[in-house]
Every structure is written in C-alpha cells, then in structure tokens.
Amino acid sequence: MEQMRKLPIGIQTFEEIRKENYLYVDKTAMVYQIVNSGKPYFLSRPRRFGKSLLLSTFEAYFQGRKDLFQGLAIEKLETKWEQYPVFHLDLNAEKYDCAESLNQMLSRNLTLLEEEWGSDVAEMTLSTRFSGVIRRASEQTGKQVVVLIDEYDKPLLQAILNEPLLDEYRSILKAFYGVLKSSDRYLRFVFLTGVTKFAQVSVFSDLNQLNDISMDKEYNALCGITKDELVKVFTPEIQRLSENEELTFEETLSRLERQYDGYHFCENTVIGLFNPFSLLNVFQKTKFGNYWFQTGTPTYLVSLLKQSDYDLRLLVNGVEVTASAFSEYRAEANNPLPMIYQSGYLTIKDYDKEFLLYTLAFPNDEVRYGFLNFLVPFYTKVTDDETGFHIAKFMRELRAHDVNAFMERLKVFFAGIPYDLSGNTERHYQAVFYIVFTLMGQFVDTEVRSSRGRADAVVKTKDTIFVFEFKLDGSAEDALKQIDEKDYLIPYRLDGRRLVKIGVNFSKETRNIERYLVEE
Template structure:
C-alpha cells in the first residue's frame, strides 16, 4: 500500500511557511494560548538547540499579529475568541555568535534597523539601549497598542566565550545594556518572551527583570518543545509504518529503535517522554537511523568547559544526582559542568526522589551517548577518528557474537597503531580512554566501577545475552585481575540474571608498551 508522503519542515523555522506549504506540524498552540493568558508578561524558556524554540517564537509572532487563518484546524482556533492584533518586535540573537565586541555592536545595529524599518521609524542614536527604548515607545505611540517583544536565543553571543573570562565580561556588559530597556518600558509591553539554552544570571535580564517567569521546568509546559511519545504514536503513525517497511522491522521494533536512539528527554518530573524533534524528523525524512542532532553541530564550548572543569567521561556517563538549584546555576559561577550539560541537552532528568528532593540525571539516548563520547575520544588519542570508527565497529560485531577474545585482540592492534594525546603514565587516563571505547560499542549497556556488595568492578558491559565483568590492572598480570574478580565475588551481583556471565582480567602496561599486554577470560 502506498502512503502519501508528508512534507517535513526540515530547516524551516517559520510557522507561516510550514502552514502555507502544508508541511507537517505538531500542534503546540494550546501551550501558547495558556502561556500568553497567565499573570506573567515576561516569560523565559530554556531548551537545547534545535528543539523547536525558534518555531515557537515564530508561532507566537503569527498569533500576536492576529494571523487567524494560519491556525485553522489547530487547538488555538477553538481557544482564542478575541484575536487582538499587536505590533511585534522580533530579535534573533543566533546571528551574534562567534563575534568580537565591535562585530556584535554592528549586529545589534542591524537587527534594530530591521525592526525600525518594519515600522517606519528613524533613529539617529548610536547606543543599542537607547535605540531599543526609542523603538518600543515609538511603535507604542504609532500604533496605540502595547508592544510584544520576542527574543530568540538571547544567550547566543555569550555561549561561545563562556570559558574565556575576559571576553565574556565585555560581551556580557554589552548584552546587559541592550536588554535594559525591557524593564523601564514595562507599561508599554503586552508580552516579552525569551528563549535560550542557559541562564546568565548577571545579565540584567534575570537580575533586573525580577518578574520574569522561567517556565523551563514547569510541569504544565513539559511538552512545549520536542515531540512527545503520544504525539509520535498518534500524529506520526503512518511515518512509523513506512520506516518499519524500509528497515524491515516490525512496528513494535521500529518504535523501540526510535525510542532507544532519540527519546529519553524530560525537562521536569513527572514529564512525558520527549523525543529530539530534529533527529526524529530527519530520521523519517531520510528513512534511516542516523546521528542527526549531534551531526548538526559539535558542541565546542561544551568540550572546552569539560576541559576547564576537568570532568571525566566516566563522570558524564554515570547517573548523577542534582538538587533543583543546580539547574538554575548561573553559567558564570557554576561549580560543575552538570547545569551546562543539562541545559545543552547532553544529560536529562531520568528520575526524581521525593524524600531527598533530588533529581537523577543521565544521558538521554544512544545518539547523544555515541556522539558525545566520539567527540571526547580525541582528548585521549591522536588521529583516532577513521581507524577508531572501523576498529570499534568491528569489535562491536565480535562482542555481539560472543567473541570477547577477538575483540580484545583487535583493540590491542588498534592501540598499538594510534599515538596517545600526551605522554601520560597516569592510569586514570587509560581507564577513561578504554571506557570511551567500550561505551562506543553501539548497543551495550556499560557501567564503570559499578558498586557491588563486595567492592567495585572496573567495567561491566551488558549485551543481549552476556554480562562481561572486566577488571583492569595497570602494571600487573591478567591473572591478578581475574583473581580480584573472583576474590571479591563481583559476579554474585548478577546471579539472578539469565545472561551468561563472562569474567575478563586485563593487564595493561603503563610504562613501555602503553597497551593491553594480556587478558584471561573465564
């Protein structure tokens, strides 16, 4: 049976275009109606990049401009009775990335000019804050109506320099200046909406706009961005079937594969399961399971911050507990990488413990795990990319077939041909590197230093039918490593499992060969 193919809005963030070109749109207009009919005139929403924030801003613009025809058939059509038109000022700060102070000043000048031109306003002031204040008051006088201000990616100019204190200071001052009129113009404003990834506390926007409502963790708005599991199953049912045909899988297996790769986000608790919209739509469009969100931009600032904090891959890979105040930690005064990893979408809420009021955080899905560890591997190995990909893919197949011996042989050969990043004889360096390599073995659950009743294993890897308990010994023999697994009865923790338990003792030479020298499998 042939199904009419949907047009997906790939790379299109304009509500008007999606609706007039009849492209696929997940109806989020009820959230918008609720948001603009609350007590707050100032609202802030944080979500990771490519999660639909810009589309949300564009939808708000169409709504406040009274473009009723674009909302035909959507929840908003039934909810809104008034359709009052307001003048809307839009500022997209994403164009202000990677800029020095004078460049950023010119960019602010450009986006102010665009808005002045739309409303036929002349202004000869130089300072951005004077221009913005003048723009709001002139539009207010000219139209006789309160003004709506929409700011997309308000933090974009600052994110790339967050690890460079001096540059951050000058750019932050500039942006604080630009945003300052939003407070003094309050009587002339109907609604102010800002999106971003992180929360820069020292920006006047959060210290001066003390009445700003941060809805990022509100249960009511948990599904405002991204595609919920319910939306996937109801509105994209035919897409699932078409993908199942292409992948030659059952519908159930296809849903499971989509969940495993792209689902797993929660921005509060309780929350529906949320899929990464960019990856999901790309997957349906290209009819293939790929690494789309991660492939659309390497998180350079994040890698820099991971270095700055000395955070290890193992720490990122393990589940972590966090207090609610950690999510709100201002980027400039953060004491750990956790808030930034969370806000950027590399870890997400996995559970909540009512008694301690703590959230459990973890990597959302396979796409993020693989993407993140791939971008961390070059910190441990030089020239690791092509050879590494091939070796890891081959190891993966061997482990799937239960051949751990062959996989370790391959790893030994690979490590012998790739130079290490720095001449380190530090055990932790190799443990982190081996952890990344094992974590990249596609579909396996990997645990490091998992606590068991009798001690800790080094690496536990769970595949479909095996549990591998691996002990790494630096400068010692594989027999000593194996003896430790047995002496500490690590395997007892998995006695209830119906999977085959394989113990692997690995000897690693830190001084001369800097490689796996031997292993014993039991």
C-alpha cells in the first residue's frame, strides 16, 4: 500500500508543519502583503478554519525564521528577514466560567512575558502590566513589538447568554485590548483573530484603528482552501479517496465540493472555499463524514433560534439581508443571524449590487444537514441518535409506496411539540416539517416550498413523485383540492414517473397530524 503523506490534523504550529514535512497550502504571498501594507489587523473566521496556523505563520515570519519558508512564495518576496519581539496570546485553550478565570489567564500570559522582559512593581493592573512589558521589550531590543492574539472573543462566546458575566468580560477585555492603541509607537504589527466581528463590540471602542479584513475580497482565501489549491496540493489524497469510495476522480471532486466547499466571506466571489479541517479528515479517514460539525455543538445558537421563533425556512432556502443584519456582534433573540453567520453555519451566497443586499445560506451539505440534524431534539422528542434512523426509514417507506407507514412515522416528530407554545404552535410545526423534509434531501431529490404557488413538499424517488400539501386546522380534503386547483402537478406531468398526491390536516389542538388522504 502506498505510504500516506502527512496531513496536519490538529497541528496549528507553522514550525512543526514545515520541519516535520506535513502538507502545507501556501498562503505566504498574502502573509507578505499583509505585513508590508499595514499594522493593526482583525480577521473573523469560523472555528477550525486555519486562524491559529495563520498567526503561527506570522510569528515565524517576525522571528526571522527564513529557514522555515524555503520553497514557499514569500521566499522570493522577502529580502531582509528581520527579527522582532513577538507576543503571542492564545485565548482559545481556557474555559471561562467567571471573571476571575479570565483575569488569571491574562495574568499568566503577562507573567511569562515579564519573566523575559522584566516587570515594574508600580504596574498593578493587567493593562498597565501589558503596556509596560510592550515598552520594555521594544526599548531592550531597539525593535517594535509584534502582538498576535488568537480567538480574542472566546470568553465572550462562552458567556453569550449570560449578560452580567458578558458585561464583566467586556470591561476586562476593553481595558486590556485598549493598550494596543496607547502603545502604538512601540508596535510593529498587531493581528487579532476571532469568530465574531469587532465592529459593534464595545470591547473595541478604544481600538478603532484596527483594519478589519474579514470581508476584504483580496484576503477572502487567507484561511480555507480553494479548489485550485485542493487539486494542486492534494491530488494523491483525492485519488486514494476515490478508490476507497469507488468513484472516479471527477465524481470524488464533485462530492467534496457539495460536502465541504461553498464558503464566501465577501460579496461577488466566484471562488468558494473548502473547510480545511473537514478536508484533512476525509483524506485521513478516506470516507465522507461531518467532521467540522462534530467538533462543536451550537447549543447557544439553537437557544437563540427558539427564543426568536425564527422561521427556519429562511435558513434552509437562504435569507436576504443588509450587511448590518449579519455582521454585528449582538446575541439578540430577535436576530440570531449575526451569530449563526459568524459561527460558520451560514455564508454569503449572493449579493445584489443595486440594493446592497446579501443572501446568506448554508455553505454546503455538511453544514446544512449537520445543523438541521442537530436541531431535531430541540424541536421534537426525537433524539439525535434516532433522527438518522427515522430519516432512513422514511425513504425506504416511500420507495416501497408505503405512505401509511411514512405518515405514522411523521407523527413521531410532531408528537414532541410542547403544549406551552400557545400562539407559536404554527411556527413550531412548520419548523419540524421543514427540518424533516430537508433532511430527506440527503438521499433523494426533495423540494420544500419556498414561495406561494408550489406544494408544501415534493419528494422524488426512482419511480414515483410524491406531492404533499399540509393544512393547519383545515382538512385533508381541502389540501388535496388545493393541489388540483393550483396545478401543483403540472411541472411533473411529463416526467414519466407515477404521481401521488397526499393531503394532510395538522391540528393545532392536538399538535399533530389528525388526518391524511392519498390519491393518485
């Protein structure tokens, strides 16, 4: 068997990747451009998207480690290779359950820096200590200092639904990060990364000189992997995967695109980005899976969705919004979009230049089906483990034309609607309906209504097309009548497959399917 090349799964240190001969997608041309065209930067990207490796690359560059960049694009661009004092703070490794834990983490980082550059007993606060150690490092070396802060917002995300604790974290971090403005003359380069954007966060009100490149077209591909980079760097891995999955090279590439591609971080970008963590894992395990989604549980996002009574159909089909509607840092129940977008579960799919409107949607199948599958237990009594079983059964039952079994199984999902929803019953029922039928789309061609004039759902198997119409406190007869009166079958008349109409009455009182009729 051919020896597998080394894939840097979980390795975020540039030096280790280069010294140990791990595969590396060369982003150093952009690194060079950034460090030579500005000083204070901010970049927002979802988790596991290469932010930590990027900061490690900056660190090696500013340490003058020319040896680590041999053969890379930057080798032909840089001629000086100067060495600077580098302060690299990583906020990702801690659990922040109280203000003291955040204070202690920042203090430990400062103590390590003070052991190298000295301290002053007059510096009593975190901000004065940070300011002092920056100044001393610059004075002792005669060089300005480089400050790299990874996951600046990790404490804020952990307290997202705890407003009092969130306020404490904001206060601590505002004073700490504010040093980066007051110490400007001692700083050569500053780069902060995080999941959430800083524009509307009070924690950055004193650091308004940061250049947010999160939505800059020039740096769209700074983190993530393009299709060209995928083929250039990973062709042997794609071939190995195609053999294991019994697919052609092109079929494998197409499935990789559907499953892991599709991220766009600015408007009008034709080239999408693959999730690097998912790609590395699918190549290492030589099988497709939801690798990125399994590394985090978006419980707080689900809480925001339920509190807002948000229409899930908008997430499934894509929602059109202004930039401020998805780029602000606000964990508000009436607008969960910013957190869902910035966490990586939605991405930019289209942009209307005339009206300055963005269309946000799921980037790919991994996120779409992973997110919806995760939602099921929060909207029904069906557990996460049971969901896949039921969806598989749904498909088998329709393929066998056993509509009765299908409808009885569907009742299991609606049985979980709680009785304390009062006026929210309709939205909740629609959410369950949408989740179930969209999840079925993993295995067959499924259309779920996104506008008036179409049936609620259409499921296409090899030999049959099932057209569903649901009525809330109506009747099954009315549902069938609507299918005929509005000619929902017209798009499928010439298809050649058997056409089956299913009219369903959903009762608001019982919160479940009350009656259904099947007609061919």
